[in-house]
Amino acid sequence: MNQLWFEMKDLKKRKLDKSVWIPLRSDKSIRNNIEFGEVGYIDDFIGHGTLMLPVSKKPMTKDLDWMDVGINHAHSFNYLYGEYSQSEMFENSDFQGIHLVLNQNFDNNYDNNEWHLHQDLVINLGLKREKDIWVCPRRGYVEVAKLERNKEGSPILIQIKNQFLKDYLCARNCGLYITSYFCRDEIFSNREILSWRGDSKSTKEGKDVWECRVLEIHEGGFSFGEKIAISHASRTDVDEAEDIPDMTSFPTDSNIKSEFHEKSFKGKKLYRIIAEFWKYEWINPAKSSPVVLGEEQQIDMFYIVDAEGNKESGEELKKGGKWLWFSPELVSSLILKRGGFLSWYSKNTGSISCAPSFGVHFGMNDLGLITVYAKDVGNLPIWQQQIWVGHNISPEGGISKELYDSQVKAVPASTLAPEDFIEKVINQINEASKQNLNIDFFRGHHSINEIINSISRFRAVDDKGLFSLAKDIARIIVDDIDIESLQKIATPPKKTKWGSLKTVENLLAIKIPKEDARKILSSFVGVYELRHGDAHLPSSEIENSFKLILIDRNKPSIIQGYQMIFACVDNLHLILSIIRKWNVIEQEK
Incomplete structure (x- = not known):
């Protein structure tokens, strides 16, 4: 100091x-x-x-x-x-x-x-x-x-x-x-x-x-050079041997004993x-109260509304009639906020928000960009618009066809998003396995649900995101397969060790041709290989892994993320179909 x-x-x-x-x-x-x-x-x-x-x-x-x-x-x-x-x-x-x-x-x-x-x-x-x-x-x-x-x-x-x-x-x-x-x-x-x-x-x-x-x-804390006076006084007229001592009499010089002395402090001088x-x-108070009183803040966000880069304020967007485009990174910025969510209405439309309320209807176009009806963004609270405006980009690729069908034609798409079916199909496979095979197909690790909730095509904004998405898909499917239970039915030959995917392939081959079983498992093999693709695989093997999943590498990364999830969910449903018909197929044979 x-x-x-x-x-x-x-x-x-x-x-x-x-x-x-x-x-x-x-x-x-x-x-x-x-x-x-x-x-x-x-x-x-x-x-x-x-x-x-x-x-x-x-x-x-x-x-x-x-x-x-x-x-x-x-x-x-x-x-x-x-x-x-x-x-x-x-x-x-x-x-x-x-x-x-x-x-x-x-x-x-x-x-x-x-x-x-x-x-x-x-x-x-x-x-x-x-x-x-x-x-x-x-x-x-x-x-x-x-x-x-x-x-x-x-x-x-x-x-x-x-x-x-x-x-x-x-x-x-x-x-x-x-x-x-x-x-x-x-x-x-x-x-x-x-x-x-x-x-x-x-x-x-x-x-x-x-x-x-x-x-x-003085060292110790007492004031330097000063003394303290100590006084001690006691009564002399109370007999402690009595059963009931009495000290009600008023103290006088004759029944009081007192002592007095002074004490000096020692120790070196300190400061x-x-x-x-x-x-x-x-x-001072603020000029407005947007939180308590819901008053509008005198702040505005400006959004790109056309190919020339012209901008309009959030207030102007409330008039309606226009759409906005956003980079796919917007989704992660919103749902990573506590209370944020992403839910699906169809293959390429859903609702998204960074708070438990204020869900915004969005669509994904063929370039993987987010398109939203501008008025819906203009009506958001300013603090939420501050997140949205940071990902606003110039229009490209048109608005999402499914969003257009819903908001203009009033004919919502009948398609489905594969993200919505991951947890459901995994649970259905386990239920069918217990009923028809008397085993658990998946172990059901305690972190599975948390990982499933994080799986979304919007994580795949680049190759690194694709590899990360593949890693989590592999964790909830490949890593969670109950090998010991499955090998009670599909038993490997002596001195032969099968991994999880090989075990499933041989299990399915009991009921269907081995080539068909291998084809069903190919997407999972590709995903499993990609989990460490950015660190271990040479580029030629990485591309072969993408081919196993039937991913079109010429498409935007977000579309590739969708294709990865779709391929895995689709093949999980094929596995489910075989297990559900297990005893029927056995009888036909």
Whole structure:
């Protein structure tokens, strides 16, 4: 530490009004492991107290200081002058304010205090508490407030995101008054760290006050050169041998024994430097309240609407009549948000969103691009449009034919997306195997459902994405095949070891020609080989693997991703058909 640390220029310049996170309450001490009274001891304390007041009452804050709005009182067992007072209320003769954080103690030494975020703020911002974090589901589960605890579990800091606090303040026509106290404390063997000589120094700017003091202490922490007086007094007229001792008589010189002595402190001289800073700030409300009151923000996004690159704002898009084009990377950006989803209506249309609501009807055209009716995007909240606009591109390839059929002709496509059938067909194969073969076809690893939910053609934005998609398809199909169970029926010759795909091939060959069985398994072989294609296979073998899956390498990557998923789902249904007819085929033979 140096003199600048004690001068706190960083804290003096910092404006909480511009901070991303604004503290609502803080009682945080950052201390090193050196004992107090020893050279090198450091304690950095950060305290914040806050009070929400009507904007019209801002002038009243000139009379409120740290002792009024700081952290020295709790909000439980609350009364004022013998009368009941609401725990969140701050009251004086001129106005009332509201504490947005309530400090509850439990009137004992065993339970840590608890800090509560004001219920009205939580409900009107639509927050959900998850442990010590409050998220906003309707805003994509963004973190809005967070509570920090020390290692003992006591709360030491609660903060709220600037944008949401000011939104709430706007809705209530209030501001936030913040009183802060900072203390930086360190012990040195000398005072040479300071360029000035005197025992103290102070400055004042407006209402803010900074002070720094140098204290001479003995090693151990006591003031240097000072003594303490120790006085001891006891009664002499109480007989401890009596069954019921009596001490009701008034103490006098005759029945009191007293002793007095002084004690001097020892240890070398050390220097304790303490800097303190009291700071006062006002947080103004936002100009609008889109979260609490649903007011429209004065921000707009601009989208490319034609081949010439002309753009229109989100507001203009609300008029309708146009479509927008987006790169396929949009899908991952949306569904990777917590609460985001992708659902399918047909082979190339579905609904997509980055939040549990606001699903947008989309279509995929022949180039693998996303097309959407422009009005649907223009009606999205601004925070969602900020994601969409980043993937907006010039029109190319026309709008999705299936989207056109649905939105213009009012004749929805009757096609199906293979992504919707992966989990279903795997479960059906297992059920048929149990019923007709008395075995499990797949083991059903605990992570299978999670992996299935991640399988989508939109992961295949390039070859790397295709390989990644192949890896996950192989994990849920090839890697999960219950080889031991299947080999009870399709038993390999002695000293012969079959892998999972070879086992399935030989199982199917019991009922159908071996060439047909090999053809059904070819797509899975190709997928299994591609799982490490980017790292291990030469390019010629990679292309052969794609051919096994019947993937057209001249098509866009997204289309190739669709073909990969379709081939695997289609062949899983062929396997299902054979197992379902297992006993019938046996009888015919």
